[in-house]
Amino acid sequence: MKIIHRIYLSNAVNIGLIILVVALTLHSVTQVMTKFKFIEIADDINATFLEMRLEEKNLFLYHNESTLQQIKNKIEQSSQTLGQMQDDILKAVGEEKFEFLKRLLSNYQQCVFLLNDANISDKKIEDQVREAGKQLKSFSEDITSLERKQVSIIIKGMIRVMKRAFVAVVIFALIISYFTGQGLRNSLKRILSQSRSISKGNYQKIEGNAGSDELGSVIVAMNTMTDELQQRKQEILQSKRLASIGVLVAGVAHELNNPLNNISMIAQTYAEVYDTLGREQRLGFMTQIEEQIERLRATIKNLLDFSKPKTQNLKPMDINPVIQKSIDLVRNMLDVTGIKTHLDQASDLPEVYIDSHQIQQVLVNLITNAIQAMSPGGKLSIASRNVEPGHDIEISIQDSGKGIPKEFLDNIFDPFFSTKEDAGTGLGLWVSYGIIKNHQGNIRVKSIVGKGTIFTITLPVYQKKKRD
Amino acid sequence: MTAHRIMIIDDEKIVGDMSKFSLEQDGYVVETFLNGESALERLKQEKFSVVITDLKMKEIYGLEILRTVKQLYPGTAVIMITVFANLDVAIEAFRDYVHDFFPKPFKIKDLKESIKRALAKAAIPGDGNCWRIGIRFP
Numbered sequence: 268m269k270i271i272h273r274i275y276l277s278n279a280v281n282i283g284l285i286i287l288v289v290a291l292t293l294h295s296v297t298q299v300m301t302k303f304k305f306i307e308i309a310d311d312i313n314a315t316f317l318e319m320r321l322e323e324k325n326l327f328l329y330h331n332e333s334t335l336q337q338i339k340n341k342i343e344q345s346s347q348t349l350g351q352m353q354d355d356i357l358k359a360v361g362e363e364k365f366e367f368l369k370r371l372l373s374n375y376q377q378c379v380f381l382l383n384d385a386n387i388s389d390k391k392i393e394d395q396v397r398e399a400g401k402q403l404k405s406f407s408e409d410i411t412s413l414e415r416k417q418v419s420i421i422i423k424g425m426i427r428v429m430k431r432a433f434v435a436v437v438i439f440a441l442i443i444s445y446f447t448g449q450g451l452r453n454s455l456k457r458i459l460s461q462s463r464s465i466s467k468g469n470y471q472k473i474e475g476n477a478g479s480d481e482l483g484s485v486i487v488a489m490n491t492m493t494d495e496l497q498q499r500k501q502e503i504l505q506s507k508r509l510a511s512i513g514v515l516v517a518g519v520a521h522e523l524n525n526p527l528n529n530i531s532m533i534a535q536t537y538a539e540v541y542d543t544l545g546r547e548q549r550l551g552f553m554t555q556i557e558e559q560i561e562r563l564r565a566t567i568k569n570l571l572d573f574s575k576p577k578t579q580n581l582k583p584m585d586i587n588p589v590i591q592k593s594i595d596l597v598r599n600m601l602d603v604t605g606i607k608t609h610l611d612q613a614s615d616l617p618e619v620y621i622d623s624h625q626i627q628q629v630l631v632n633l634i635t636n637a638i639q640a641m642s643p644g645g646k647l648s649i650a651s652r653n654v655e656p657g658h659d660i661e662i663s664i665q666d667s668g669k670g671i672p673k674e675f676l677d678n679i680f681d682p683f684f685s686t687k688e689d690a691g692t693g694l695g696l697w698v699s700y701g702i703i704k705n706h707q708g709n710i711r712v713k714s715i716v717g718k719g720t721i722f723t724i725t726l727p728v729y730q731k732k733k734r735d
Numbered sequence: 736m737t738a739h740r741i742m743i744i745d746d747e748k749i750v751g752d753m754s755k756f757s758l759e760q761d762g763y764v765v766e767t768f769l770n771g772e773s774a775l776e777r778l779k780q781e782k783f784s785v786v787i788t789d790l791k792m793k794e795i796y797g798l799e800i801l802r803t804v805k806q807l808y809p810g811t812a813v814i815m816i817t818v819f820a821n822l823d824v825a826i827e828a829f830r831d832y833v834h835d836f837f838p839k840p841f842k843i844k845d846l847k848e849s850i851k852r853a854l855a856k857a858a859i860p861g862d863g864n865c866w867r868i869g870i871r872f873p
Contacts, residue, residue, distance in 0.1 A: 520818070520819060521818050521819050524818045524819070524839050524840065525747055525818050525839065527839070527840050528747070528750065528818065528839035528840035528841070529747060529749040529750065529753075530840075531840040531841075531842075532749060532750060532753035532754070532840070532843060533749060533753055535753070535757070535842065535843045535844070536753040536756045536757045536843065539757055539760065539843070540756060540757070540760060543760075555749060559749070
């Protein structure tokens with residue numbers, strides 16, 4: 268369900284509950300008002316009935332004609348009030364009780380109307396009148412007090428309903444907020460962790476069900492963006508590859524043209540001075556041609572080796588023994604050049620997923636470069652460490668050599684780029700770069716002329732779950 | 736008449752060796768250098784009639800040699816050889832009065848022709864661009 272729909276639903280339910288409570292309250296208030304109106308009328312009637320009964324007492328004590336007339340007037344008055352207030356009374360007490368009250372009043376009226384000068388002293392009639400008056404007054408008072416009680420019950424009920432409704436609304440709002448918030452939090456967490464991993468260049472999609480809410484749409488959009496970014500990255504890599512092919516071709520032209528030119532010059536000179544040359548000199552010329560051809564052959568072999576896509580033999584393993592083995596391979600060179608080696612390996616390194624021979628090739632290449640930059644003497648520091656626990660490990664190779672000028676730093680990973688005077692192939696760092704990139708790793712260089720150079724290799728930690 | 740002195744600078748040893756071999760046959764005095772620094776040192780000591788230099792050498796680029804030579808000896812012709820022809824660099828070299836430009840591989844015969852032309856030009860006063868300096872026309 269979408270977040271906005273969840274909010275609508277929770278608001279609708281809360282509004283519904285409030286409307287219900289208000290309706291119930293209004294209903295109760297109307298009831299209370301009806302009851303109050305009745306109680307008001309009833310109080311009047313009760314007062315009239317009380318006066319009637321007082322007059323009645325006087326009548327039987329003093330047998331006064333005017334008193335009888337007053338009682339009759341009061342009966343008439345009460346009867347009229349009942350008639351006028353019939354609707355209100357009916358609403359409050361119902362038809363049955365109203366009819367009964369009217370009957371009692373009419374019974375009393377009949378008893379009073381039977382009275383005259385002749386029978387006023389008659390004890391039997393007097394008792395009948397008193398009994399009817401008593402019944403009328405007590406019934407009237409009874410229903411009045413009953414209504415009072417009911418008003419109190421209704422008000423209590425009303426308070427109870429309001430309290431419960433309040434609690435229900437609060438609980439419901441809390442539950443809805445909790446579930447909506449929980450969903451939001453989970454989705455935001457996933458989005459956050461994905462954007463973090465993208466910023467590190469790790470183009471992983473958000474896995475699992477995206478959900479149908481707005482954040483689900485955001486997740487889908489983020490995943491699409493990740494795809495696009497990955498594609499762009501591939502395109503950039505491709506164009507970089509093309510650019511490096513351009514550099515490679517230029518390098519190839521250079522590497523091939525020089526020996527070709529040399530052979531050409533030897534041949535031309537040979538032809539020109541043939542007659543003046545002795546046997547040894549002629550053989551010397553031929554040897555030089557042979558050397559140049561050998562140079563061409565070596566260049567072509569190197570190129571073929573490096574252009575051949577090699578199958579990687581990847582295995583999860585500890586990097587430290589690989590570093591140790593690489594150092595052992597160049598041990599002799601280190602001893603001869605008098606370079607001091609300082610090795611600092613972290614002991615708790617997680618495994619990396621590598622082709623040990625290829626990584627060894629990279630390390631030997633970097634160490635050899637370092638030796639050449641320093642010798643004779645110098646200090647070589649090699650270290651491994653856990654930079655980002657669970658993600659990456661780092662290997663650094665630092666020399667105290669002459670350093671690389673700033674203007675060359677951008678090109679040192681280009682094919683055929685070499686700063687070595689004795690003309691290295693210029694392919695070592697280029698190949699190392701390719702190997703590390705194929706391991707999803709990274710290789711960086713920092714250098715200060717006169718102080719030394721540090722190469723840092725980053726390799727991703729082996730993730731068992733991902734590979735399986 | 737003393738023999739013309741020719742300087743050859745190329746980090747490919749064979750280029751110097753072979754050119755020297757061939758040019759000495761024609762009576763030139765040839766000195767070869769494998770890098771720009773030592774060549775510049777030598778140039779400070781003595782004037783050469785022709786300087787043949789590789790365009791792209793590790794430490795000092797051929798263009799720098801060209802400028803230095805033209806500064807020291809405006810009459811000396813500079814011929815460039817390059818393994819990696821680049822039009823922009825060639826144009827720049829011609830602006831700096833390079834005499835000729837040879838992409839590798841090249842014919843020694845052509846190089847010799849070019850040297851002859853350079854020397855002939857230098858022999859006519861007022862013709863070679865380097866001789867214009869200091870000449871006043873009435």
